[in-house]
Amino acid sequence: MSEGRGRRRGGRDARRKERQNAAMVQRTYITRRIPCTEVLSEEGLEIIEANAETILEEIGIEFHDDEECLALWKDAGADVRGTRVHVPRGLARSILKTAPGEFTQYARNPERSVRIGGDHTVFAPVYGPPFVHDLDRGRRYGTIEDFRNFVKLAYMAPAIHHSGGTVCEPVDIPVNKRHLDMVYSHIRYSDKPFMGSVTHPDRAADTVAMAKLVFGDDFVENNCCVVSLINANSPMVFDATMLGALKTYARHNQATVVSPFILAGAMSPVTVAGTLAQLLAEALAGMCVTQLVRPGAPVIFGTFASSISMQSGAPTFGTPEPTLVLFAAAQLARRLGIPFRSGGSLCGSKLPDAQAAYESAQTLLPTLLGGINFVLHAAGWLEAGLSSSYEKFVMDADQLGMMQVMAEGIDLSENGQAMDAIREVGPGAHYLGCDHTQRNFQTAFYRSNIADNNSVEQWQSEGSLDAAQRANAVWKAWLADYQAPALDPGIDEALQAFIREKKDSMPDAMV
């Protein structure tokens, strides 16, 4: 292999720079060419589906503090007793027949629009952490500067297809005004599709209004320009805040991800099959509301499923039980014909160390193999989702690039079969210099910008850095190289005027 070594010469900095910026060409959302990994038989799926219908009918789902929602259910034929909605067998599936099997979420740059559902996978960054973490400053509360930084990193990352939503909480901005700066940051510092606010129906309405300033009123009413995350309060409760945001988005034809957020053992049974039945019932019930408000509104079947430690009660990640939930829930969503959200790069570690990486990979690879359509938390998640990590963000982004290549499957073209190479080289020789290798040199193998595969001697000469330390240099280089995508000055001014007006209209509040 010595022929391959030293092919490119230059200083250490040049080599590092080259490595950090390798393959920064933006990738389109994934269209898979490999089958989905499935773990549950037809019989097993039918058992889960039957149990979910039993939960909907016999136990019912609570819809708190939302009379409109209860009225919609009643009109649809459900048995509503107080705030408890009992859904007759089959009714939920019948209501969901109007939900699209896949749809496009538009980005302000049409090349970055994504297709959600079907054979497609869209990677979006971490969502929700109040803290941020990096090797230099450790763990601290997130700020709007951190928020912008993560938007910029997601914009730079070739295999992150989506700008996401709450990439971290900007706690330096009042809660009741925060969403304006967050949505603006996604629009201003990226041209990838983004997510909206769900913390109040008014903030959802603000998100829609801002989208209209970018895309135009009619376009937004007829196309999906925002996807937003609606969590169930598992077990079997939806609250007024989430329902309010859900209804606002559905009314404007914008997509919601209806996600039971489940730590199995606490919010669902300690078994995989029990958790599956409950989350299916919850998702069915929540998704139905979108169709009752506006038939045909895009909706995503979501689930966030992890387990708890039965010893400490702490959430755990990367363990086998949630992976089985993920695989099987994706099967259930495919049978339902609705796009599915789950997975990501989850971990419980407090550092971007081996635990973080094992757990993330054990979540991310099933996410890809299981055929998940929309992937929140695909990069940057640390500490059970309490921190957005700069180093982990770029380490995960590297893994996402690998997932994108894997999804393409095996090239069976004549060039892929490479029989000319095998004939040319023959027994006992090597392939480094053969024509076929030269022709395919640039694209042959995925090239990591994080991994160090050099000899131990060379690695030592470069400072014996671990992966997190190399990642520290990568995110700094990305931010240094960042250039904002162009934004029409008229749109920018309109957005800023809208934000000013909204902020001036109310006092700061921390709820």
Added chain:
Amino acid sequence: MSEGRGRRRGGRDARRKERQNAAMVQRTYITRRIPCTEVLSEEGLEIIEANAETILEEIGIEFHDDEECLALWKDAGADVRGTRVHVPRGLARSILKTAPGEFTQYARNPERSVRIGGDHTVFAPVYGPPFVHDLDRGRRYGTIEDFRNFVKLAYMAPAIHHSGGTVCEPVDIPVNKRHLDMVYSHIRYSDKPFMGSVTHPDRAADTVAMAKLVFGDDFVENNCCVVSLINANSPMVFDATMLGALKTYARHNQATVVSPFILAGAMSPVTVAGTLAQLLAEALAGMCVTQLVRPGAPVIFGTFASSISMQSGAPTFGTPEPTLVLFAAAQLARRLGIPFRSGGSLCGSKLPDAQAAYESAQTLLPTLLGGINFVLHAAGWLEAGLSSSYEKFVMDADQLGMMQVMAEGIDLSENGQAMDAIREVGPGAHYLGCDHTQRNFQTAFYRSNIADNNSVEQWQSEGSLDAAQRANAVWKAWLADYQAPALDPGIDEALQAFIREKKDSMPDAMV
């Protein structure tokens, strides 16, 4: 979740100890209850198989310095020109019809015997590194003490089913006598099945002789008691050393793993489909020799496939292309009806850091999902296989435990469905105290002995350790707790006498 916390009280050391020794109950080899992940269509598989036959027929395979082998091929109907064997289309598959589809490798403790092939997966430790690595002493040459330590750790690890072979090279023992101490260590310090020497036909014969001292002459001749690793010199060459060992084992009905060792781009084409055709041709040719020597001898279709960095020539791990090779090669082996070896916990990192973990998980999970039957390097592999790592050994062992649980699939029993729990708890409550949770408390979720899922505050109070630092304490605790399995004193004396006699019969040599 507060009810779960503080359930067990005691000092920090007690909690650590408990965590380190959690679930030390030995697990039987895996019998999978989930389908195999497959990436290649029927049509794709047929293309690869046809190309492999073309390689065998048109290009041929070199068998160096082994007249007996060439004569066997000629008698079988191959076109032998010098050392090049051209195998007519279909002949190899015809010869391999006598190879068993699955077989038992016996351990001296019958409870540790393993089933190789079919729906089964057997995990064996890292094989071959000249160096060892731990956090205290860093990287250094391996010794017989290290070798024994890794045998002991593999014996202790619940989800490592096999003692393996060269868990590290004991470079403090002369090369020509090393195999005696290695085989003895596996027999003396473990009761799990083990691998034999392949560095010289005489050393293979010594391995068989030592197995006979343990199992009896007749038993060894009629049953598989040793599995040994035979590498091809890819592309398309087998050398006399490997062929000599292979023939010795086959003659005594002992199993061999015939493994093309391929770094794609150097020893095979830079494409997945090209690499697959070549490795299939090589494996077919090598495996045939076992059946020509002794029809019915157990043999395993092996492959070690990675890629090289096209920039530096260094081997890379955990990238998507070798994963696709792994999945597809497993499909090819299943169609052939012969047990398959591949995968493991491979990585290129020099440290047990995030790179090591990402890459290992990206190899190990496909290993499990792809239905690999025999898994070398399942624990301890570091630095592209140049080092056996103490910390990574126990970190990987933890991951193997998770793979074992995942392979069991989803429990659809009444207890698994947990409808009683869902009915009992209902909307808005939690499952921590319900009857179903109490009944399933002990076995509910996989429990890692490496991961830390506590709050950041508790983690800080315990020293802010990363996963590798926690693993450092785990392997030391395991070695401290190690107790050798009983060995019949008569057998032990016979083995030691055999070794003394062999060692006295020749001068030390370093080849």
